[in-house]
Amino acid sequence: MFGIQLNQFTPQELLWLSVSGLFVLGFIARFLMSKVLIGLLEAAAKRTKSIWDDELIAAKVFSRLATIALPIVIYIGLGFFYENVAPTSPIEPADSADAAAPQPWLMRFLQVWMAWIAVRVLDAFLNAVVAVWNQDASNRTRPIRAYVQVVKIAAWLFAAILAISFLMDESPWALLGGLAGAMTVLLLVFKDSIMGLVASVQLSNYDLVRVGDWIEVPSYGADGDVLEVSLHTVKVQNWDKTITTLPTTALVTGGFKNWRGMSESGGRRIKRSISLDMRSVQFVDSDMLARLKQIDYIQDYLNRKTQEVGAWNKEQVVNESSLVNGRRLTNLGTFRAYIEFYLQNHPSISKEMTFLVRQLPPNEKGVPIQLYVFSTEKRWVQYEAIISDVFDHIIAVIPEFGLRVFQNPTGADFHRLISK
Template sequence: MDTLITFFEEQAPWVQSLVGLAALIAASLAVNYVLKHVILRVLAPYLDRSTKTIDKSAAWAATVAPLMVISQGIRLVPHLPEAIYTVITNVAQALIVISVAMAIVKALAYGNELYERLPRSKNRPIKGFVQVVKIIVLCGAAIIMISVLIDQSPLLLLSGLGAITAVLLLVFKDTILSLVASVQLTSNDMLRVGDWIEMPSMQADGDVIDISLHTVKVQNFDKTITTIPTHRLVSDAYRNWRGMSESGGRRIKRSIVLDQNSIRFLSDEEVVDLKKFRILKPYLAAKRDEIAAYLKWHPRIGEGFTLLVRQLDPGPQGLPIQIYCFADTTAWGEYEDIQADIFDHLLAIVPEFGLTVFQEPSGRDFAALGSSR
């Protein structure tokens, strides 16, 4: 060993520097290999195998060790100019700051993934808050990294931020608005992943699939994706159908328009004439009871909800008779079947009372009129 040291000292200064740098690089690579390819592989079975985020966090944390070897060991390399020592040390320390920051960012992402596995995460997502913390960590890391590179105190950089506050507010305007909006959406439980929302101003009509700091993604029913700035969900109007989904019933609100010329009283003679047909008596009695109770006994009309059959204001097209009730399901297909079944029955039963449904004349009607003339 003494002979090797003596031989090394007898070499030219540039050879000593080159050998020292090679040894330092080899040492840092060895430390990096041991940490990432030995220790992390040993620990791998004990880490969460359902995600790669924790692996990335551990990898970034392991990067700190070889950088520290370079940062602290560069002074052991002989015959280097002082400026080289300073540059390599500062760059290594800056990279350490980046590695630590990225390890924290990935750890935060993993924490959010763990939270999203909990049932309450659907009602109280924290993704927006996690992204805010990430921004703070990265901004802090950027300030420290710059201060390390220029070999100045971070307080010096922070003192200069006051002069560019207005610029920062302008640059991060959307982020600040989105942060406030995220807090409002979460604290007031205004939006959850899985909610069906309608927002005509953004051409969104579908299910919320992601809520982040800056954007909310909505998968429309035609399978397109609409991206909405988070702050727009506070400043603009939108409809959330969650209340309907949780109630278990969906409203049916539709009208049939009767021709007003067909509306009249049934004369006494007509009543007497009808009663003369004994065969019709059971039919008429049953039909009257069926019509009177049709909506109430319908098996798919939800109980405990408002049920109305009412007249709306007469208009040029006729007299609207509105059906206002609730289906006992929120499933789209079943809802449409129930609604169609009700109005199929109503449209079919209208002629039984001598009434007609109003309909704008079509080309076929005009052709029939011309033929009759």
């Protein structure tokens, strides 16, 4: 009786009836997988300590995998139909006019569908791999996103070749052989990806930049922390909280400044100068010497220097009637010595790294005294507070040495001059 009922339909009618029934079965299978199976997996994941199952669920690997139930059920069912019910095979087109014409195309379409789902599952799995990798603190400075993106591009490219080969009913390897002649065009199409891959490999192998590094790329207006290093771009969060995105190749070809060395060293450099009025520079006379000896930091220094200078002048039989003769202490040199002693006693100034207080060449703005030292504090806010504290003190003590800070005249200066 079952055979009589089948004979009442043409092969084409049987085909579409089968497809309709298989769609219903496929949707049921997909529902069972997506609701029941994935529900059980999620419940089990909550009870385990492994982060892999959590990230696989978060990346929707199982959700995407569940969607393959629909095309698989239809594909298996149609294969059975073509072999046992319809008079034609599932691969070759029918020779008779009564055969179902759409049969090979349905099978090929289902193959393309399954290939597309498979590559989406792989894409989600790779996202989970990146998430698991980044959860390890030691791996955050060695990003693998660029390499994962290369794998994704290769996977999608291979899936596209598979889809074309399924639709054309050709071997994918034969199709790849035919594409060899178009390699030049492919190289042009994927030029940016290839250059980005090379740049990413160089950045990683030579450890040029890591996630979390503070970098400066003036040509792109980037000055801040690296958030992400991918195949094509590097994402930088600037200090004003804006985001700058620049090509990965720009870091290799254009150059950049990486402040990681400062972060990993024992301190952060302070390089700042203050200009003094040259007309305020003078020899230290007896009155000034007596006043300066009251300063604790340079008391021993002044006693030692006065003995040294006095002994030298006595040995050279210097005429003491003029300060110009022989060796003399100056207020500028004494002030420079005071800065050195002050910084040596400052708790936030490193004594192990470069420590230099020097006089720069005089210019139209006076005599610059430069501090070239390192702060033990590397955090920005605290670092700036230390600089401010040091220079607040230095500016305040300058008049004690008979010196004046150089600054351009202001409106108040001109008003005072006119009033006189």
